[in-house]
Amino acid sequence: MLELDNVSKISNGEAHISDVSLRLESGSLNVLLGPTLSGKTSLMRIMAGLDRPTRGRVLSDGRDVTGEAVQKRNVAMVYQQFINYPAMTVYENIASPLRIAGADKATIEREVARASDLLRLGPYLQRTPLNLSGGQQQRTALARAIVKKAGLVLLDEPLANLDYKLREELRAELPKIFSESGAIFVYATTEPSEALLLGGRTATLSQGRITQFGPTVEVFRDPVDLITAQTFSDPPMNLLSMQKSQGRFVKSGLRDIPVPAALMHLEDGPCTLGFRPHNLSLNPGAGTTPISARVMVTEITGSESYVHLVHDDQRWVMLTMGIHDIEADAMLDVHLDTRHLLVFDRNGRTVRARPAGA
């Protein structure tokens, strides 16, 4: 288990990491999700022992390793930029951590064969990295991380420079590959969809702080606050500032929205409503409420359409099934599925649902 205990990192008077506490279990897959400069890489460097935190402790299986250099720790790291030894063959690249560790010939052969099988590098073992595609180069770097049998594997946006489809494949394979190893697996990404596809547990980061840490789908569905909800939405979360007044959300010039029964306990006053693009649709259904919005532009993905809307000076996106090429500037009635409505109080905290009558 790796534990960060109230860790902060300050350089040149600027806080890169603020009061982060995290417990990562052995054999777990953990996603760090946040935009560029939210602290993902800084946090990983502290976990690896590349940087020393300004405050707080790092514990590995209960042992304080805060000041311990990376060389002494059993850590593997893969970066967004593929890093390989250019003069060595793929085989030698993968074998290098084993050679450094003094493994015997048979072990090296066996481990390289296993890792190259997993990452489908078999046909390229005798080539040098620069004669490979980006995807193959990154798979070489990943294979090297696998043979190292590190207790902690840190992957910093490892698929960001790869083709969309290759990412889809590796994303599905990576958790399987690493779960066999029993290592703690930490994966940094800016993309909510990538976190959801990886599963495991997700920590959302904003300005050097962890805003929530829990099972990935739970953080997605039940974010604790507005900033977490926004960090975990792509397309961006649609927002609406209103006043709660008894059983209605109201704002002058806008249609009222009924308050869902489970949120009735929220006190009257200003609040923010948030919902994701797929919770808006062109057709009414059970539990929907109509809203008028102006159409900016429509994008069609094949099976679905993204309709960009403007409502009360806010930009929204609606994701709707089927092909709809709606004329720009048209006023449109869209229907909000209130079952998945998130409501944030004046401090940006999510209002917890309460069963009716409770």
Added chain:
Amino acid sequence: MARIDLDHIRHAYLPNPTREEDYALREVHHSWEDGGAYALLGPSGCGKTTLLNIISGLLTPSEGRILFDGADVTGLQPEERNIAQVFQFPVVYDTMTVADNLAFPLRNRGMAEAAVQARVAEVLEMIDLTGIAHRKARGLTADLKQKISLGRGLVRADVNAILFDEPLTVIDPHMKWQLRSQLKLLHRSFGHTMVYVTHDQTEALTFADKVVVMYEGEIVQIGTPQELFERPSHTFVGYFIGSPGMNVLPVSLDGARAQLGSQSIVLPGAPGPTGGKRTELGIRPEYVQFGSEGMPVSIRAVEDIGRHKIVRAMIEGHELAVVLEEDKSVPTDPHVTFDPAGINIYADDWRVKLGD
């Protein structure tokens, strides 16, 4: 703005190409409409960048000609082709203000200053940079710098074409949504011919009127997003477009029926003769429905990815992906049916037309 004709173009990076495989770009022969928005989509190494470089003039094709509005430009340098280009990484003049960066290509061509100001103001407004028009570019974030590059690409109204080479790579996911929709709006209002290279299907499908799918140096399909989704002409298109991609299952054909293991599937029409080639049935995960009747499947895994679930099932010994809505769950004793509207038949990877 111009129509672009690609006239029997082939390109090899080797000096003496002899075999098909020697060509990075195999025969391309197409005409692209004036004012169209085209996306070149494919994995790395498919030839899309080679084709873009041939259009921009960075590369002279080994064979064939390229024409803008009927005029042969094959031998012309990029600067002689009257095109605008936006690259993967921002190219801005750090010491100039945002507005001067946009004005640069116009002033270079001697446009009157009043017209320059008016045009720059219009583009700044459209890409939402009016607020920082008079700031120096130095010190701005990569996102904002790339917006400046996009603005400069769009500022000239009289270019033959605007070429984009993965322009949103450095942009954060949230900003991507805004920029993409703005590009689309700009295309609608200015009517430029645009060619946009990307490996990201969402970017390609949402940006383009026509998506050009490339695979191993060949164009395998040019179509609207809807055509690529509903009628992929090659199994590669079925795989590459959509997440997850199309399910491709080996079948034998018998009139208007396909036999998948012990299951017989009624087709929307009878395929023509396929000449005893390898035949497959393609069905997208979105067109597979769960129910208590139909073909039995076993469930390997259910991936909850937020707005929907991806169910990994097995049918007659083959993998089958199914998309399930957010609030639905997998039935016990699951069976599936295939929506006939989503069934395509392939012979040696190419789509076969179905009769009535």
